[in-house]
Amino acid sequence: MDNKLTKIRRTFAAQLTAKHKLKLTIPNHDSSEATFELFLREMQQQLHKKLAKQNEQLLHESNGNSPLFIQKKQLQKDIEDFQLLEQRQDARAIQQLIERVEHMAMFNRKQDIGGIASSIQSSQLPNQPIVMSPIKLNSPLCSYRALCSELVERLNWPSEVFASEYDRCFCKTCYPLSMPNICQVNTGNKYPTIIPRNWMKFGLKVDGVQTKVHQIWDKWAVSYHGTVPSAALSMIKHRQICLPGDTLFDGTRLTIRLGHIPDQKAFFTSPTIRYAAQNHYATSIEFTSQIDKCVYTAKIVLRCRQMPDSFTVQGQTLNNSIQNDSDFCDLIPDDEIEWKTDKRGSVIFDGLCVHLKKVLTHENNFQQTTVHY
Incomplete structure (x- = not known):
């Protein structure tokens, strides 16, 4: 090493x-x-x-x-x-x-x-220094990152939950198309990491003792969980997943969201953000940026680290794909696209992923519920 x-x-x-x-x-x-x-x-x-x-x-x-x-x-x-x-x-x-x-x-x-x-x-003699010509690398001035940061600030979450040193932008400028779609960081992890292209990931603080005891960075798989901002913050505060029937800090009892499979007391994730960000899971929010005065719809997805062999790999449970007769993701087959677990301590959240899409006017009608910020 x-x-x-x-x-x-x-x-x-x-x-x-x-x-x-x-x-x-x-x-x-x-x-x-x-x-x-x-x-x-x-x-x-x-x-x-x-x-x-x-x-x-x-x-x-x-x-x-x-x-x-x-x-x-x-x-x-x-x-x-x-x-x-x-x-x-x-x-x-x-x-x-x-x-x-x-x-x-x-x-x-x-x-x-x-x-x-x-x-x-x-053209140099041995052991002589090489004078490198200026290299054109990714520009540090990323407008997409700035817009996503503005949205996160608008959520007004406690600053203590964030670990900005782990922020990473995967827009086309910061993560070009020539970069790989999948990476296998650790040989101890049999599940490859699928890059969340066109998303901005904000780092979240995690428990240092837990990561060392379970060797999370070496062995746990990366997955994604689509949700709404209020639910995402609640899960981060609880420091673990909550299952239907659990009583939360505020005294409310967690129920199965309308439209989800009834009597399924489990937590669902996906190895690909494209599936986790489907409208059924990640509800769109709308906000007007003060940077460029444009209106955007945004989606929130939690990036997870998930204990291997603690979940069941299963097929998609949505009745429709992104396009007719096509898979949700061209990197993961539909029959392996959903992970299901009922083990609370087997999932931690290490990132908040944000995706923005510009819309033309405030009057756009959306099929999903829209929250304004």
């Missing part, structure tokens, strides 16, 4: 150097450890100087959604992410960061960046 972290650390440093256009030369792969350490130290110093300069520029900026503010927030997160690799303490954060760095490296290779580096390296 130490060798892998060393490699990821170097790769991530090269990505940050290109992304933030630092005035640095990137050592080649066979440079000495001392050379790399000098490079990493200088990179961190330049990042901090750039952050200080942006903070100074933002002293007179009142718009929290301005491009400079978003750019500064991304830079700050990149610095914090690199520090996570240095400290090597948060296993969950490191695992997700490794996944992100490897995906970006794969994307860069597909863009022939590796070919550019090879051609430069071939």
